[in-house]
Structure formats: C-alpha cells, structure tokens
Amino acid sequence: MALSKQKITVLIIALAVGVVVVTKLILSGSSGTVDPVAARTKGPKQAKVNIVEFIDFECPACAYGAKQLKEYTDRYPDDIRVQVKYYPLMNIHHHALQVASYAECVARQGKFWPFFDMLMPQQSQWSPLINADGVFDEMAKGAGVDMNKLKSCLSSEDVTTTIMSEKALGRSLGVQSTPTYFINDQMVVGTKSLEEELNKYFPKISK
Amino acid sequence: MLVILRIFIGLVLLVSGFDKIISPYQNFLYVIQAYQMFPDWLEKFVAICVPWVELMVGIFVILGLWFNWSLKGALLLFTCFIVIVGQALLRHLPLDQCGCFGSAIHIPVQHIIVFDSLMLLSIFWLMRHPFKAKKLSLDQYLDLPNPRR
Structure with missing residues (x-):
C-alpha cells in the first residue's frame, strides 16, 4: 500500500511538471522576436553588446538604469548598441503613456536621444506633477524639435498604437516589469542584474 | 469548512508558483533583489527553486497527499514570506507591490503581510484538526487499512 501511495506521488509530480x-x-511558441532595427537606437550595428530595453519613462529604476547604461555607452561607444522600446505601466504611473507619446513623436523627428537624456535625469521633478506637458514641451524644444509637427503627432492615434504594440511585444517576450533588458538576447530584469551582465563584457566602472 | 480552507491555501501556493514558473525566472529574480535580503549567489537559486516548491506544496495540500508534511511545507513557506516582507517593511524599502503572484495579482506589501499572517493562522488551525482537514483527501483514501481498489 505504501508503494501505491509513492507511485501516486511520483505520478502527480510528473503530471505537474508535464x-x-x-x-x-x-507560451514560447507564441512569443515574438526583438526587432533589431528601429529609430530609438544608438551605437554601431556591429557592436559586440546589443541591448534592447523595455522602459517606462516614469519608473524610478528605469531612470537609474538609464544613468548606469549611459556611463557604459559613454565609455564604450563602439561596443554597445542600445535600442529603447516602450513598456508604459499606466496602472501605476499616470504620465507613463503621455511621456511615451512625447518620446515617440520626438523620435519621429530624429531627436529621441537628446530628449531622453534630458527626460530621465529630471524624472523626479516632473513625475509628481499633475500635468507635465509643459515640462515635456520645454524638453522637446531643447532637443530641437519642430513644435507644430510635435503637436499634430501627439494627437495621432498611430502613436498610441505603436506604443501599445511594443508593450504587447514585450509581454510576449515575458516582460512583466521595468526596466527589462535583452542583452545579446539574454533577458535581464532590474538595474542590479544589468550591472552584473554588463560586467561580463566590460570592466566594472568604479563610482 | 476546513476542507475548503485547505483547498484555498493550496490554491494560493499553486497559483503563485505556477505563474512564476511559466514566466522567465528573471522577473522573480528582480522581485527578490528588491527585498535586499539574500546574498547574490543565493538570489538566483531562490528565484528558480522557490516557485517549484510553492507549486508542489500547493498541489499536495489541495489533494491532501502526504498531508502532514505538505502542511508543514506550507507553514515554512508562509513563515519565510512573513519574515521577508516584514524585514522590507521595517527597513522601509521602496516596494510598491509584493511580487508574490508574478504578473497575475498585484498586492501592496502592507496588505500581503496581513494575508500571509492569516494564511499562517489558518495552517495552525488545520494542524489542530487534522482529521477534519483530511476529509476528501488522497491520504484519507490511500491510508485506509483495506481500501477496495
């Protein structure tokens, strides 16, 4: 009888694993692939480290991650290629979709990186605002964007579609939170793991 | 009543474990890192192993198989969860969500510690009334002296 119970136990474990x-x-059959070519990319195509980041511009860890990543891209500009993809967490960050729309419209004018480099270090200032559009406008102006084009772009439904389709792509790849990076196709979540993974390719940057 | 409670406790563990296992382990690793409790070498091990333990203990509690042991396993898991969440609250770590159920359910850490404590008390209650809790369990069927099988 004890054997029967043991057999049933093994059967149940095997069934659960199955x-x-x-x-x-x-799930892996339905997952997408990360598109290596897009507007929000910097770094040479032949770079030895290819990073795709799924980001929510309002997430504090993403701001820290952006700072970390910038230290590496500034030091090793020929070795790192970075691409940013949208993953706005609208349920916890109330500017998430709006700031992603600004980023997409700015990117369509080829000014994503100057905008990004202003946006992320100042996150703690604009994030608590009820309406941060004025701040985003100023940053877009500072990045050299045509404001008329920007305004008409912001009212375009196509922008939201692009953002949400990238979020859907992220979900299909298993992204659940931000920042999530794919470093040479290896999934890395959070800034601690980002640093650990980057240190496999580059010497540690002392702070 | 105790049978429903037993199944509920098992389901909580099963859902929690299953959701974490089917998504990439890096997501749960990120959650563990946010609690700032384990050394680096242990974080990855915990991220990979704990969801499987949750899943198996959950299944065994629901089915009532090796019931005394599986209940002790559940007790150990919930005790660990309370300690981990408790230390995060005491240290005022900036955690919005507990991350306990993967992407399935989002619960703030202040709420989850209450929930985990209730689960722990429920397990103690089941341990005090093992015969009632074992109703409709595989143990009840398999441990019979001469079951007609």
Whole structure:
C-alpha cells in the first residue's frame, strides 16, 4: 500500500511538471522576436553588446538604469548598441503613456536621444506633477524639435498604437516589469542584474 | 469548512508558483533583489527553486497527499514570506507591490503581510484538526487499512 501511495506521488509530480513544460512550450511558441532595427537606437550595428530595453519613462529604476547604461555607452561607444522600446505601466504611473507619446513623436523627428537624456535625469521633478506637458514641451524644444509637427503627432492615434504594440511585444517576450533588458538576447530584469551582465563584457566602472 | 480552507491555501501556493514558473525566472529574480535580503549567489537559486516548491506544496495540500508534511511545507513557506516582507517593511524599502503572484495579482506589501499572517493562522488551525482537514483527501483514501481498489 505504501508503494501505491509513492507511485501516486511520483505520478502527480510528473503530471505537474508535464503541465508546466507544455504551458511553457505553448507560451514560447507564441512569443515574438526583438526587432533589431528601429529609430530609438544608438551605437554601431556591429557592436559586440546589443541591448534592447523595455522602459517606462516614469519608473524610478528605469531612470537609474538609464544613468548606469549611459556611463557604459559613454565609455564604450563602439561596443554597445542600445535600442529603447516602450513598456508604459499606466496602472501605476499616470504620465507613463503621455511621456511615451512625447518620446515617440520626438523620435519621429530624429531627436529621441537628446530628449531622453534630458527626460530621465529630471524624472523626479516632473513625475509628481499633475500635468507635465509643459515640462515635456520645454524638453522637446531643447532637443530641437519642430513644435507644430510635435503637436499634430501627439494627437495621432498611430502613436498610441505603436506604443501599445511594443508593450504587447514585450509581454510576449515575458516582460512583466521595468526596466527589462535583452542583452545579446539574454533577458535581464532590474538595474542590479544589468550591472552584473554588463560586467561580463566590460570592466566594472568604479563610482 | 476546513476542507475548503485547505483547498484555498493550496490554491494560493499553486497559483503563485505556477505563474512564476511559466514566466522567465528573471522577473522573480528582480522581485527578490528588491527585498535586499539574500546574498547574490543565493538570489538566483531562490528565484528558480522557490516557485517549484510553492507549486508542489500547493498541489499536495489541495489533494491532501502526504498531508502532514505538505502542511508543514506550507507553514515554512508562509513563515519565510512573513519574515521577508516584514524585514522590507521595517527597513522601509521602496516596494510598491509584493511580487508574490508574478504578473497575475498585484498586492501592496502592507496588505500581503496581513494575508500571509492569516494564511499562517489558518495552517495552525488545520494542524489542530487534522482529521477534519483530511476529509476528501488522497491520504484519507490511500491510508485506509483495506481500501477496495
């Protein structure tokens, strides 16, 4: 009788593992791939480290991650290629979608990186504002954007579609939180893991 | 009543474990890192192993198989969760969500510690009434002296 109980135990464990494996297989079958070519990219194509970042511009860890990543891209500009993709967390950050729309419209004028480099270090100042459009306008102006084009772009539905389709892509790749990076296709979540992964390719940057 | 409670406790663990296992382990690793409690070498191990332990303990509690042991396993898990969340609250770590259920359910840390404590008390209650809690369990069926099988 004890053997029967043990056999049933083994059967249940095998069944549970089987269900998990099948579910993972189904999910991996429906997942997308990270598009390596897009407007929000910097760094040479032949760079040895290719990073795709899924970002919510209002998430504090993303601001820290942007600072960390900038230290590496400034020091190793020929070795790192970075691409930013949208993953706005609208349920916890009330500017998330609006700031992503600004970023997309600015990117369509080829000014994403100057805008990004102003946006992220000042996150703690604009994030608590009820309406931060004025701040985003000023940053866009500072980045050299045509404001008329920007305004008409912001009212375009196509912008939201682009943002949400990138978020859907992220979800299909298993992204749940921000910042999530794919470093040479290796998924890395959070700034601590980002630094650990980057230190596999580059010497540690002392602070 | 105790049977429903047993199944509920098991389901909590099963859902929590399953959701973490089917998504990339890096997501749960990020959650563990946010609690700032484990050394680096242990974080990855915990991120990979704990969801499997949750899943298996959950299944065994629901089915009532090796019930005394699986209940002790659940007790250990919830005790660990309370300690981990408790230390994060005491240290005022900036955690919006507990991250306990993967992407399935979002619960603030202040709420989850109450929930985990209630789960712990429920497990103690089940331990005090093992015969009632074992109703409709595999143990009840398999441990019979001469079951007609």
